[in-house]
Amino acid sequence: MIGYLTTIAALVLIASLVGLGLNMQWGVVGLVNFGVVGFFALGAYVTAIVDNGGAGPFGGLAAAAIACAAASALLALLSTRLEDDYLAIVTIGFGEVVRLVTLNETWLTGEPSESPISSARSPAGSRPMPIRICFSCLQPQRSPSCF
Amino acid sequence: MRGLRAGYGSAGDVVAGVDLALPPETILAVIGPNGSGKSTFVKTLVGLLRPRAGSIAITGRDVTALSPARRVASGLAYVPQEANVFRNLTIGENLKLATEFLRARAGVGHAQQERVLALFPQIGRRLRQFAGNLSGGERQMLAFACALLANPEVMLLDEPSAGLSPRFVHEIMDAVVRVRRAGVTVLLVEQNVPAALRIADEVVVLVAGRVAHQAPAAEVAAADLADLFFARASAA
Amino acid sequence: MNPAQLLLNGVVTGLLLALPALALTLVFGVLKFPNFAVGAMLTLGAYAAWVGSVLCGFPLIVAAVLAVLFVAGASVLVDRTVYTRLRDRGPITLLVASIGVSFVLENICRFCFGNDARNFDVAVARPMRWHGLRINHEQMITALAVVVSLIVLHVMLRHTPLGRAMRAVADNPPLAAVRGIEREFIAGVTWAVCGALATIAGVLAGLDRAIDPLIGWNYQISIFAAAILGGLGSPAGAVAGAVLIGIAEETSALVVPTNYRQAVSFTVILVFLLFRANGLFGRKAISR
Numbered sequence: 001m002i003g004y005l006t007t008i009a010a011l012v013l014i015a016s017l018v019g020l021g022l023n024m025q026w027g028v029v030g031l032v033n034f035g036v037v038g039f040f041a042l043g044a045y046v047t048a049i050v051d052n053g054g055a056g057p058f059g060g061l062a063a064a065a066i067a068c069a070a071a072s073a074l075l076a077l078l079s080t081r082l083e084d085d086y087l088a089i090v091t092i093g094f095g096e097v098v099r100l101v102t103l104n105e106t107w108l109t110g111e112p113s114e115s116p117i118s119s120a121r122s123p124a125g126s127r128p129m130p131i132r133i134c135f136s137c138l139q140p141q142r143s144p145s146c147f
Numbered sequence: 148m149r150g151l152r153a154g155y156g157s158a159g160d161v162v163a164g165v166d167l168a169l170p171p172e173t174i175l176a177v178i179g180p181n182g183s184g185k186s187t188f189v190k191t192l193v194g195l196l197r198p199r200a201g202s203i204a205i206t207g208r209d210v211t212a213l214s215p216a217r218r219v220a221s222g223l224a225y226v227p228q229e230a231n232v233f234r235n236l237t238i239g240e241n242l243k244l245a246t247e248f249l250r251a252r253a254g255v256g257h258a259q260q261e262r263v264l265a266l267f268p269q270i271g272r273r274l275r276q277f278a279g280n281l282s283g284g285e286r287q288m289l290a291f292a293c294a295l296l297a298n299p300e301v302m303l304l305d306e307p308s309a310g311l312s313p314r315f316v317h318e319i320m321d322a323v324v325r326v327r328r329a330g331v332t333v334l335l336v337e338q339n340v341p342a343a344l345r346i347a348d349e350v351v352v353l354v355a356g357r358v359a360h361q362a363p364a365a366e367v368a369a370a371d372l373a374d375l376f377f378a379r380a381s382a383a
Numbered sequence: 384m385n386p387a388q389l390l391l392n393g394v395v396t397g398l399l400l401a402l403p404a405l406a407l408t409l410v411f412g413v414l415k416f417p418n419f420a421v422g423a424m425l426t427l428g429a430y431a432a433w434v435g436s437v438l439c440g441f442p443l444i445v446a447a448v449l450a451v452l453f454v455a456g457a458s459v460l461v462d463r464t465v466y467t468r469l470r471d472r473g474p475i476t477l478l479v480a481s482i483g484v485s486f487v488l489e490n491i492c493r494f495c496f497g498n499d500a501r502n503f504d505v506a507v508a509r510p511m512r513w514h515g516l517r518i519n520h521e522q523m524i525t526a527l528a529v530v531v532s533l534i535v536l537h538v539m540l541r542h543t544p545l546g547r548a549m550r551a552v553a554d555n556p557p558l559a560a561v562r563g564i565e566r567e568f569i570a571g572v573t574w575a576v577c578g579a580l581a582t583i584a585g586v587l588a589g590l591d592r593a594i595d596p597l598i599g600w601n602y603q604i605s606i607f608a609a610a611i612l613g614g615l616g617s618p619a620g621a622v623a624g625a626v627l628i629g630i631a632e633e634t635s636a637l638v639v640p641t642n643y644r645q646a647v648s649f650t651v652i653l654v655f656l657l658f659r660a661n662g663l664f665g666r667k668a669i670s671r
Contacts, residue, residue, distance in 0.1 A: 090653060231558065
């Protein structure tokens with residue numbers, strides 16, 4: 001029962017984090033971003049890949065931060081040049097491209113059904129994992145595209 | 148119109164209570180200082196802005212609830228100050244559109260077309276040209292012609308002389324007089340007071356969204372405009 | 384592969400894309416927002432035609448016509464329930480609403496028909512050979528259907544009062560109102576046309592590949608790329624853009640794995656929005 005509730009709580013927290021990030025970026029600053037899921041996926045996969053590669057969970061987080069920052073910098077270049085509805089289209093496209101890459105480059109990301117995070121070794125129980133995922137989602141908010 | 152109030156969004160009233168009756172077949176000039184609500188007033192009359200209070204009626208028919216398209220079908224015509232032609236359509240298409248959706252209106256047809264094109268011969272000659280390529284004065288003529296094609300009972304003109312050379316101003320005002328002679332009632336909002344006073348029958352001075360003064364044109368021409376524009380509202 | 388064959392395949396794919404790209408650009412021009420649900424309308428059209436043709440047994444042409452009427456009606460219904468009250472709220476709000484519509488339409492199809500792939504009952508025919516090129520029947524039907532649709536649409540837009548009214552509302556909505564054109568009526572007509580075009584494309588897509596709830600989504604990026612390339616708001620541009628995107632996607636198979644066709648289209652979108660935002664024929668300048 002506790003495990004179930006913890007999982008639900010973890011999922012709620014993750015979703016809240018992503019929502020908060022989007023709220024700051026779009027609601028407060030006004031930068032349209034429909035590709036948030038792309039960053040979410042990017043952060044999650046980079047964390048898992050680097051973690052599986054042996055750098056440990058925090059190495060994975062650091063790598064995820066860098067990867068998301070780089071991707072955000074690219075999108076930041078676009079957001080200064082594009083008006084709202086066009087930026088929306090481009091960010092949607094970005095999300096799609098991330099999805100395509102993660103789906104097709106199975107040598108990097110594993111089969112679609114097998115989630116890399118769950119196969120990552122976790123120190124104790126399921127609690128540290130959601131924390132890792134939470135941190136990796138925090139990365140998009142530190143990106144240059146927010147400023 | 149009775150008790151008309153209108154404004155934008157959550158801002159205050161731009162038109163703050165206007166009671167006005169237009170006598171038929173006259174030219175009523177509406178003048179006033181900048182920001183007095185003249186354009187807003189006209190937009191409310193035509194239906195592009197919903198009034199917050201009050202009512203509008205044309206020859207007895209209440210039109211307050213009607214959309215702009217229905218008001219136009221009821222005999223109202225409007226020539227906006229800017230963006231008054233379809234720039235990406237040709238002159239011919241602009242003219243066609245002026246009546247295509249008003250078939251039910253009496254008097255719309257070939258005869259009216261002939262009359263209007265006789266009034267503005269330059270337009271009839273260049274039907275294939277894009278309206279966006281016309282000069283300001285020519286666009287004004289086209290807009291005027293399109294409004295006339297609908298055989299209106301009442302015409303609303305929002306600063307028709309704005310940005311025009313004196314020659315065009317003269318032509319437009321001339322056209323307004325001929326339109327009035329043909330039986331149309333004209334409400335003319337104007338910044339160019341002398342030009343307006345030359346052709347108007349009645350004048351209304353709008354200050355801060357209210358009717359500050361209403362009198363025949365001759366009286367207003369003799370009075371000091373500064374007094375009218377900036378004095379407090381006086382009993383008309 | 385023979386480059387001429389690739390070109391041919393590209394042109395035919397592009398022609399298929401032309402219809403939903405046109406639908407997208409018309410809605411953008413008249414109603415001022417990017418319609419995210421265009422792929423879902425294509426899906427709906429494909430399923431509607433499938434129901435008519437396979438479940439009800441009508442000949443495919445009849446089923447297609449019925450599907451067009453059905454989806455046109457459904458599009459107008461969606462407009463009356465969803466978009467009417469959001470009419471003046473700005474493109475982002477309308478875009479988000481259309482994303483919602485897209486989900487709903489796609490999942491209605493999923494709910495009714497499941498995720499399994501369906502097919503039209505069309506007899507398999509041997510492709511024609513012409514000067515060393517292989518042309519199959521689906522390609523010929525696609526080309527014919529699209530060209531006829533484009534001609535009909537062109538005549539409608541250029542030479543009928545309704546088409547003029549649509550172009551007028553696209554040019555200047557308040558002025559159109561003052562000339563007697565009811566904006567809501569024109570909005571309804573625009574949606575009906577959009578639905579009709581998406582349905583025809585759905586039927587043609589269903590001839591080419593299996594019908595599943597994602598059939599429209601698979602074209603979505605390409606549709607947007609085509610419309611943006613041609614200039615959002617320009618019908619001629621949408622067609623030209625679609626053909627170019629079709630050719631680009633087919634020829635990219637030489638360089639890039641076919642899974643990444645959408646990435647190719649996305650790159651086209653990016654490049655154009657960065658450097659030539661009005662596309663090839665668009666008139667609106669859009670960068671800030």
